[in-house]
Amino acid sequence: DTEVTQTPKHLVMGMTNKKSLKCEQHMGHRAMYWYKQKAKKPPELMFVYSYEKLSINESVPSRFSPECPNSSLLNLHLHALQPEDSALYLCASSQDSRFRTEAFFGQGTRLTVV
Amino acid sequence: QKEVEQNSGPLSVPEGAIASLNCTYSDRGSQSFFWYRQYSGKSPELIMFIYSNGDKEDGRFTAQLNKASQYVSLLIRDSQPSDSATYLCAVNRAQSGYSTLTFGKGTMLLVSP
Numbered sequence: 001d002t003e004v005t006q007t008p009k010h011l012v013m014g015m016t017n018k019k020s021l022k023c024e025q026h027m028g029h030r031a032m033y034w035y036k037q038k039a040k041k042p043p044e045l046m047f048v049y050s051y052e053k054l055s056i057n058e059s060v061p062s063r064f065s066p067e068c069p070n071s072s073l074l075n076l077h078l079h080a081l082q083p084e085d086s087a088l089y090l091c092a093s094s095q096d097s098r099f100r101t102e103a104f105f106g107q108g109t110r111l112t113v114v
Numbered sequence: 115q116k117e118v119e120q121n122s123g124p125l126s127v128p129e130g131a132i133a134s135l136n137c138t139y140s141d142r143g144s145q146s147f148f149w150y151r152q153y154s155g156k157s158p159e160l161i162m163f164i165y166s167n168g169d170k171e172d173g174r175f176t177a178q179l180n181k182a183s184q185y186v187s188l189l190i191r192d193s194q195p196s197d198s199a200t201y202l203c204a205v206n207r208a209q210s211g212y213s214t215l216t217f218g219k220g221t222m223l224l225v226s227p
Contacts, residue, residue: 033214042202042217043158055212090157097212101146108157 003027006091006106014114015081021109023074023091029104031097032074034066035090037108043090049074050097081113118205120218128226133190135221137203140184146206147179147186148215151199158202162188193225 004025013019023032031050035043048056049068057066063085065077074091088110092103117140127133135149146165150158162177164170164186170177176189186205190197200220206213 031212042219043215045214048212048214050212056210056214088157097214099213101206101213101215102148102160102163103215104160105150105157 004091004093004104004106006089006109008109009107010110010112012112012114013078013081015083017081018077018079020078021076021089021091021111023076023106024072025093025104025106026072027093027095027104028071029093029095030071031094031101032068033092033094033103034064034074034076035092035105037088037090047076048097055097078111081111083113086111086113118203118216118218120201120203120221122219123222124224125221126224126226127193129193129195131193131225133193133197133223133225135188135190135201135203135223137186137188137205137218138184139186139203139205139216141205141207141216142181142184143208144205146213147177148204148206149175149177149188150202150204150217151197152202152220153199190223193223195225195227198223198225 034046037043047066067075088108091106094103149162152158164177164179174191178187202220203218204215
């Protein structure tokens with residue numbers, strides 16, 4: 001089973017809204033990631049969690065706030081976003097973040113900020 | 115700047131032919147190499163990974179790695195129209211003691227019936 005589940009699949013939010021993206025995996029992976037992908041561009045890394053601790057923040061604006069409640073769950077809290085933040089947000093997981101780094105992606109959340 | 119380079123394509127091949135996708139990378143310290151397939155509007159799907167020089171085969175897919183030349187390729191034998199997608203090459207990068215993926219811009223493959 002290489003399934004990473006993301007909810008919701010689609011999200012439309014206003015610039016004053018607060019919303020959260022959710023990600024879940026039950027593969028026993030200890031590294032989880034958030035990526036952002038704009039149209040016709042490759043995925044860009046936002047955050048890395050390793051063993052439930054935030055390990056890497058790629059200078060992401062504070063309007064994006066990640067959270068890892070446990071080893072299976074990863075959230076991305078959104079607040080005061082801009083229209084240019086509209087993108088496909090991808091969650092991924094891998095066995096660990098140092099050696100077995102084959103990353104499996106969820107189906108993504110298509111976010112539109114209006 | 116650590117980079118991963120791919121020809122954006124499109125690469126057009128007829129059904130049944132071999133499709134050859136190429137990728138070069140600049141970081142000599144990279145140890146892990148990945149190929150993802152991404153259909154339009156969908157998320158990337160891992161199809162191959164390779165860690166050692168040489169060839170690795172999985173069904174119709176063969177990944178080839180040459181670390182001396184900093185080159186990794188993906189061969190798809192007996193190409194099918196369902197293989198039409200964008201293929202992303204990804205290379206690991208050591209960052210703050212962790213390993214993260216740097217993606218190329220992807221090569222669009224079109225397989226015609």
